[in-house]
Amino acid sequence: MPEIVTAAMLVIGDEILSGRTKDKNIGHLADIMTAVGIDLKEVRIVPDEEDEIVAAVNAVRARYTYVFTTGGIGPTHDDITADSISKAFGVPCEYDAKAYAMMEDNYRKRGVEFTEARKRMARMPRGASHIDNPVSMAPGFRIGNVHVMAGVPSIFQAMLDNVMPTLRTGTKMLSATVQCPHGEGLIGGPLGDIQKRHPETIIGSYPKFGEGKFWTELVVRARTQEALDAARVEVENMVAGFSKAG
Amino acid sequence: MPEIVTAAMLVIGDEILSGRTKDKNIGHLADIMTAVGIDLKEVRIVPDEEDEIVAAVNAVRARYTYVFTTGGIGPTHDDITADSISKAFGVPCEYDAKAYAMMEDNYRKRGVEFTEARKRMARMPRGASHIDNPVSMAPGFRIGNVHVMAGVPSIFQAMLDNVMPTLRTGTKMLSATVQCPHGEGLIGGPLGDIQKRHPETIIGSYPKFGEGKFWTELVVRARTQEALDAARVEVENMVAGFSKAG
Numbered sequence: 064m065p066e067i068v069t070a071a072m073l074v075i076g077d078e079i080l081s082g083r084t085k086d087k088n089i090g091h092l093a094d095i096m097t098a099v100g101i102d103l104k105e106v107r108i109v110p111d112e113e114d115e116i117v118a119a120v121n122a123v124r125a126r127y128t129y130v131f132t133t134g135g136i137g138p139t140h141d142d143i144t145a146d147s148i149s150k151a152f153g154v155p156c157e158y159d160a161k162a163y164a165m166m167e168d169n170y171r172k173r174g175v176e177f178t179e180a181r182k183r184m185a186r187m188p189r190g191a192s193h194i195d196n197p198v199s200m201a202p203g204f205r206i207g208n209v210h211v212m213a214g215v216p217s218i219f220q221a222m223l224d225n226v227m228p229t230l231r232t233g234t235k236m237l238s239a240t241v242q243c244p245h246g247e248g249l250i251g252g253p254l255g256d257i258q259k260r261h262p263e264t265i266i267g268s269y270p271k272f273g274e275g276k277f278w279t280e281l282v283v284r285a286r287t288q289e290a291l292d293a294a295r296v297e298v299e300n301m302v303a304g305f306s307k308a309g
Numbered sequence: 310m311p312e313i314v315t316a317a318m319l320v321i322g323d324e325i326l327s328g329r330t331k332d333k334n335i336g337h338l339a340d341i342m343t344a345v346g347i348d349l350k351e352v353r354i355v356p357d358e359e360d361e362i363v364a365a366v367n368a369v370r371a372r373y374t375y376v377f378t379t380g381g382i383g384p385t386h387d388d389i390t391a392d393s394i395s396k397a398f399g400v401p402c403e404y405d406a407k408a409y410a411m412m413e414d415n416y417r418k419r420g421v422e423f424t425e426a427r428k429r430m431a432r433m434p435r436g437a438s439h440i441d442n443p444v445s446m447a448p449g450f451r452i453g454n455v456h457v458m459a460g461v462p463s464i465f466q467a468m469l470d471n472v473m474p475t476l477r478t479g480t481k482m483l484s485a486t487v488q489c490p491h492g493e494g495l496i497g498g499p500l501g502d503i504q505k506r507h508p509e510t511i512i513g514s515y516p517k518f519g520e521g522k523f524w525t526e527l528v529v530r531a532r533t534q535e536a537l538d539a540a541r542v543e544v545e546n547m548v549a550g551f552s553k554a555g
Contacts, residue, residue: 074352077511077513078513078515078528079335079339079352080339080348080349080350080351080352081339081343081349081482081484081530082336082339082340082341082342082343082349083343083515083528084515085336086335086336089325089332089354090328090331090332093325093326093327093328094328095328096328097327097328097329102326103326103327103328104326104356104361105326105353105354105355105356105361106320106325106326106352106353106354107351107352107353107354108335108351108352108353109351110350110351111513115350115351137493137497137514137516138493138494138497139493139496139497139500139501139514140497140500140501140504140505140512140514141504141511141512141513141514142514175494176495178494178495178497178498179497179498180493180494180495180496180497180498180501181494181497183497184494198518199518199523215516215517215518217518218518236327238327238329247383247384247385247426248384248421248424248426248427248430249422249424249426250385250426251383251384251385251386251424251425251426251427251429252424252425252426254385254386254426255385255386255426258386258387259386265323265387266386266387267323267324267329267357267387268383268385268386268387268388269324269329269330270383270461271461272444272445272461272463272464277445282324282329284327
């Protein structure tokens with residue numbers, strides 16, 4: 064039996080919702096999840112508002128194996144993710160002794176003042192464990208099934224690299240792509256019939272449009288090679304049939 | 310008093326969650342909403358699953374002035390947005406006579422068969438009105454406060470252009486950006502104090518990292534010029550003070 068592991072992502076930040084910053088983390092997480100066999104089932108982008116973050120994290124952490132958040136863990140007043148996650152879990156948000164000592168030591172060595180703002184980055188929910196940050200030191204954290212990471216893409220990616228070996232992964236979703244020179248309107252009926260005959264697969268049809276012309280990418284996905292191949296062959300034959308007819 | 314108009318976006322599609330397609334519509338909608346004075350408050354990306362779409366659209370349409378969806382309105386079996394939105398509103402999903410006639414006529418003129426798959430694109434919730442599609446004809450639709458549009462970016466953008474003049478807009482959020490050569494850790498404390506003194510503004514701090522160096526973009530947002538300017542001047546003075554001190 065295939066093992067199913069699921070995930071949701073929470074992108075925290077007014078700057079994404081205002082358009083000022085274009086998110087680059089959703090696509091990266093989606094790629095990594097697919098590569099290792101975790102099904103990303105939902106993404107939510109929420110503003111820098113405590114009630115919204117608390118409600119969203121509680122909604123998704125109850126439903127999925129893992130939750131990944133990005134954004135809001137810096138040193139400024141609008142970085143409220145640690146407080147919000149603590150509230151969602153009903154635990155105090157407090158200075159983590161290990162993070163505090165590590166950061167204090169690092170700033171001292173660099174001759175940089177350990178300001179109140181910088182100290183904020185050592186705060187996390189009681190009971191959380193660290194996610195190492197090789198780029199800028201201040202750690203992310205994990206509590207329960209929720210992994211809290213930075214929004215700056217280079218730091219998010221480095222933190223995620225550290226998280227990945229700790230995750231349980233599922234049976235990978237295999238996929239095969241069939242390029243189809245016809246529009247969806249022509250092939251939609253027969254393609255739906257193939258899907259009905261292969262319920263253990265997920266057949267996606269992605270319309271492409273450019274230079275005044277429609278074509279289609281047909282993607283078969285399944286968790287066993289046998290199921291994948293059986294549906295793929297039918298899709299290929301269907302496309303070939305239309306091309307002959309045309 | 311400023312008038313507040315809010316919106317949520319629902320991105321529908323397995324291909325975004327699997328990473329196969331990188332979304333380009335969220336950033337575009339965010340930019341347009343900000344430009345006209347509508348606050349985009351939440352985005353959700355959901356899979357091609359009816360229950361998930363119904364739950365998400367019902368959650369957001371009750372909370373925000375407008376909802377915009379992208380994806381799932383093509384002719385194939387995995388295009389289930391029209392059915393899902395109908396279910397969310399508790400109305401039948403049926404062929405729209407005007408859309409059907411328009412599409413039938415257009416396909417006949419082009420000598421293209423009006424297949425069962427193409428006919429699917431004339432289906433919409435009873436009582437919905439059209440959103441014109443100048444690119445590929447098959448219309449999107451509006452029902453209640455929900456605007457259902459295509460996922461292909463060029464078609465989504467064209468449909469959104471047709472929707473924008475029909476929307477009520479709010480008092481625009483004005484913004485001013487102050488470039489800060491210092492990292493957030495240095496300025497975080499004083500910046501938080503400025504935010505406290507200017508509760509009618511939203512002051513965002515966006516860390517930038519590159520070439521081994523941190524700097525910060527400080528963005529003041531407000532719905533009146535007076536409020537914006539008052540906070541902006543304080544932020545500028547703070548940054549200048551740190552630069553002198555350094």
